Amino acid sequence: MKLYDGGRAPNPRRVRVFLAEKGISVPTELVDIGTLQQRTPEFTKINPMQRLPVLELDDGTRIAESIAICRYFEAWQPEPPLFGQGAVEIARIEMWNRQIELDLLAAIAAAFRHLHPAMKAIEDPQVPAWGEANKPRVLKMLTFLDGELSGRPFIAGDTFSVADISAMIALDFMKWAKLRVPEDLSHVRRWYAEVAARPSASA
Amino acid sequence: MKLYDGGRAPNPRRVRVFLAEKGISVPTELVDIGTLQQRTPEFTKINPMQRLPVLELDDGTRIAESIAICRYFEAWQPEPPLFGQGAVEIARIEMWNRQIELDLLAAIAAAFRHLHPAMKAIEDPQVPAWGEANKPRVLKMLTFLDGELSGRPFIAGDTFSVADISAMIALDFMKWAKLRVPEDLSHVRRWYAEVAARPSASA
Numbered sequence: 001m002k003l004y005d006g007g008r009a010p011n012p013r014r015v016r017v018f019l020a021e022k023g024i025s026v027p028t029e030l031v032d033i034g035t036l037q038q039r040t041p042e043f044t045k046i047n048p049m050q051r052l053p054v055l056e057l058d059d060g061t062r063i064a065e066s067i068a069i070c071r072y073f074e075a076w077q078p079e080p081p082l083f084g085q086g087a088v089e090i091a092r093i094e095m096w097n098r099q100i101e102l103d104l105l106a107a108i109a110a111a112f113r114h115l116h117p118a119m120k121a122i123e124d125p126q127v128p129a130w131g132e133a134n135k136p137r138v139l140k141m142l143t144f145l146d147g148e149l150s151g152r153p154f155i156a157g158d159t160f161s162v163a164d165i166s167a168m169i170a171l172d173f174m175k176w177a178k179l180r181v182p183e184d185l186s187h188v189r190r191w192y193a194e195v196a197a198r199p200s201a202s203a
Numbered sequence: 204m205k206l207y208d209g210g211r212a213p214n215p216r217r218v219r220v221f222l223a224e225k226g227i228s229v230p231t232e233l234v235d236i237g238t239l240q241q242r243t244p245e246f247t248k249i250n251p252m253q254r255l256p257v258l259e260l261d262d263g264t265r266i267a268e269s270i271a272i273c274r275y276f277e278a279w280q281p282e283p284p285l286f287g288q289g290a291v292e293i294a295r296i297e298m299w300n301r302q303i304e305l306d307l308l309a310a311i312a313a314a315f316r317h318l319h320p321a322m323k324a325i326e327d328p329q330v331p332a333w334g335e336a337n338k339p340r341v342l343k344m345l346t347f348l349d350g351e352l353s354g355r356p357f358i359a360g361d362t363f364s365v366a367d368i369s370a371m372i373a374l375d376f377m378k379w380a381k382l383r384v385p386e387d388l389s390h391v392r393r394w395y396a397e398v399a400a401r402p403s404a405s406a
Contacts, residue, residue, distance in 0.1 A: 048347060049302060049306065055294075057291065061291060061295070063291075063294045063295065063298055064298050064302070065297065065298045065301040065302065067297060067301065068294045068295075068297035068298035068301060069294065071293050071294050071297050072290050072291070072293070072294035073290075075289065075290035075293050075294070076290045086278065087275050087276075087278035087279045088260065088264060088266075088275070090274055090275070090278050091258075091266045091271045091272065091274050091275035091278070092264070092266065092271075094268065094270060094271035094274050095266055095267050095268045095271035098268040098270065098271060099252060099267070099268065103252065125332075125336055127330060127332045127333045127336055129328075129330045129332065129333070130330045130332070130333040133328055133330055144251060
């Protein structure tokens with residue numbers, strides 16, 4: 001088994017944090033996104049989508065998409081459960097993970113990819129108006145989350161889940177997009193301080 | 204249990220097709236997206252994201268996001284499995300469902316929401332340049348899928364899965380965005396004819 005890792009980008013980190021929470025260690029090979037190594041003909045054979053991370057199993061099967069890789073490890077080693085147990089909890093965690101992805105992570109990514117000069121080679125064409133349109137969406141979702149987190153410890157309920165990992169990597173990604181969590185969102189800040197203090201956060 | 208349904212929009216239909224494949228019948232309440240009923244204060248209490256569908260359980264728990272609702276029913280009634288069984292199949296189906304969503308459904312949705320005059324009230328601001336930028340992405344993904352489907356019957360492998368449902372609703376959504384599957388993508392057309400002929404497709 002081998003994990004093609006993409007370093008500090010949000011999705012590769014999402015998988016590393018997930019593995020750290022599971023206590024699973026996987027041999028990794030670093031693919032340098034700084035030099036666009038994920039776009040070389042060699043890596044395109046490994047993942048035609050030219051994205052990272054990719055998990056390669058011993059039989060040669062390759063799994064792309066960070067959440068698909070996390071689900072592989074959840075099925076392989078269920079404890080501790082990070083996608084939930086039982087129909088209701090599984091559905092609630094999936095709902096929150098999706099909303100974090102759709103309404104927070106995707107909006108931050110759009111603001112970064114369509115406005116940052118360094119992303120010209122990746123996001124073609126850059127549409128600055130689309131980047132700008134996403135900035136207020138980030139703030140709106142954070143404000144909504146602040147209300148939600150006033151009533152419970154974690155994104156999807158009483159226990160830490162993959163939705164917390166997605167939300168943490170989203171908040172850390174905000175720096176790249178030159179966005180900041182407003183000072184008055186105290187519940188988001190309390191939640192972030194807690195998840196960022198977990199040993200897995202440094203993965 | 205009650206399903207707040209959104210009629211002919213892609214995500215409500217995704218859940219109805221999934222339920223039809225499972226042979227599950229759920230009482231539904233139609234929310235009229237034509238008159239923006241999902242944006243009323245009443246419905247915003249049911250789903251603050253103002254999106255459909257939403258599943259309401261007997262204890263009042265509400266599950267939004269179509270794939271989260273599908274996962275609820277997959278856990279509730281595992282047969283026939285539409286998210287896979289075993290770590291590798293689960294991961295492969297999740298990978299394909301994600302790639303269909305990210306690289307096909309989201310691109311079609313962007314072309315529709317940012318270019319169609321009727322979407323002005325929903326997508327604010329519309330960014331036509333972003334809608335146009337997504338059109339070639341749709342074609343690129345369809346062309347990639349055509350190569351994949353030359354070697355296997357279904358999107359994620361030898362069996363029908365939720366990834367086929369996502370891809371079918373994506374292709375049907377193309378009409379709304381005034382996009383067409385090119386005639387020469389014969390494998391995509393063969394696959395589509397097969398999944399569209401299943402009884403579930405009329406759900």
